[in-house]
Amino acid sequence: LNLEERLIRDAKSFAAEATDFDEEELIARVYKTLGISVDDSASNNSPAAGHTQRPAEPKRI
Amino acid sequence: MIDIPWDRDRIEFIKTEVRTCTGAMYQYARFLCRDRRLAEDITQNAWVTIFKSLANPDQSTPSVEGANESAAAAIHEPIRNFKAYARRCVFNAFVDYLRAAGTRTGIGEVLLPEDEGHRIFRIDDKASEIVSSLDLRNALLQLDEEDRALVYLKYYKGYETAEAALEATGLTGSAAYRRHKAVLRRLRELLTTEEASD
Numbered sequence: 001l002n003l004e005e006r007l008i009r010d011a012k013s014f015a016a017e018a019t020d021f022d023e024e025e026l027i028a029r030v031y032k033t034l035g036i037s038v039d040d041s042a043s044n045n046s047p048a049a050g051h052t053q054r055p056a057e058p059k060r061i
Numbered sequence: 062m063i064d065i066p067w068d069r070d071r072i073e074f075i076k077t078e079v080r081t082c083t084g085a086m087y088q089y090a091r092f093l094c095r096d097r098r099l100a101e102d103i104t105q106n107a108w109v110t111i112f113k114s115l116a117n118p119d120q121s122t123p124s125v126e127g128a129n130e131s132a133a134a135a136i137h138e139p140i141r142n143f144k145a146y147a148r149r150c151v152f153n154a155f156v157d158y159l160r161a162a163g164t165r166t167g168i169g170e171v172l173l174p175e176d177e178g179h180r181i182f183r184i185d186d187k188a189s190e191i192v193s194s195l196d197l198r199n200a201l202l203q204l205d206e207e208d209r210a211l212v213y214l215k216y217y218k219g220y221e222t223a224e225a226a227l228e229a230t231g232l233t234g235s236a237a238y239r240r241h242k243a244v245l246r247r248l249r250e251l252l253t254t255e256e257a258s259d
Contacts, residue, residue, distance in 0.1 A: 003249055007216040010194050014217050017095065018088045026101055027083050030108045036076055 075112060078143065083108070085144075086151050092213055093155045093202070103158060107150040144228070148210055200251035208244045215241070 031038050086107055090100035201209055210229035214220040220228065226237030 003245055003252070004216075006193065006197050007212065010197055011217045013194070014092060014095075017097075018091050018217075021087060021091075021097055021101065023084045023087070026087060026104060027080060029101070030079050030083055030105055031076070033105055034075065034079070034108060034112050036072060036079070 071115065075115065078111075079108065082143070082147055086147050088218075089148055089151050089213065090155060092217055093152065094158070095198070099158065103151060103154045106154040106157070107147065110150045110154065111147065145210070149206055152206060152209075196252060196255050200248055200255060203251050204244065204247065208240075208247065211241060211244055212248070 028038060083104060087100055087104045090103040090107070091097065094100055094103060201212060204212065207230045211225050214225035214228055215222055218225075222241050223233070223237050226232050226240050230237070230240055232240050
């Protein structure tokens with residue numbers, strides 16, 4: 001196999017692995033570690049608070 | 062938990078960035094270590110680094126492009142390229158893990174993917190494929206951060222070459238394609254060296 005074929009094959013294997021996690025759980029864990037209250041964003045984003053923002057779109061890194 | 066007094070703008074900024082970047086940071090961590098739990102730990106540690114660097118104006122923090130404008134303005138050192146900075150923090154957290162006493166000894170070591178350890182011994186015809194894959198991952202870890210990001214974005218995240226080169230290196234036009242070729246050449250050299258030493 002040439003290099004690009006090896007990369008593509010490895011990327012296929014990675015693609016299956018990369019989505020095997022609970023993103024919301026990890027985000028909650030990071031918030032907790034950083035001492036950020038999740039409730040704040042929920043209340044700030046509630047219709048009662050006058051905001052109806054959609055959650056931010058995930059970024060590609 | 063980290064206790065840093067932050068104003069509301071910064072808290073909102075970091076909240077948004079955590080929500081939008083954590084999944085991608087996890088995937089990059091997973092690309093580096095190929096282990097779910099470790100990738101989660103690395104992602105968390107990277108966020109701690111980012112959080113502390115944003116809280117400390119004396120630390121050298123790279124600039125971030127595309128960061129939330131008003132919140133970014135509230136940060137002492139505006140970050141111009143948050144995605145690149147996040148990737149670097151993930152990689153540094155991964156290297157810290159490798160260097161930790163009693164765990165791993167150096168960056169040249171590649172973790173065996175969590176679901177592949179048993180296969181090496183059970184399925185002979187898979188062995189060479191897996192060893193080949195480990196050689197590749199080891200070589201990827203030896204690239205510099207920009208080059209590794211270019212390969213990651215192009216081959217593992219499906220970016221076009223120009224898009225990957227721009228995102229990873231800031232290069233455009235023919236320079237982007239030259240960089241891509243140079244990275245592949247470097248990777249081939251690393252693989253040749255590794256395979257010769259096996």
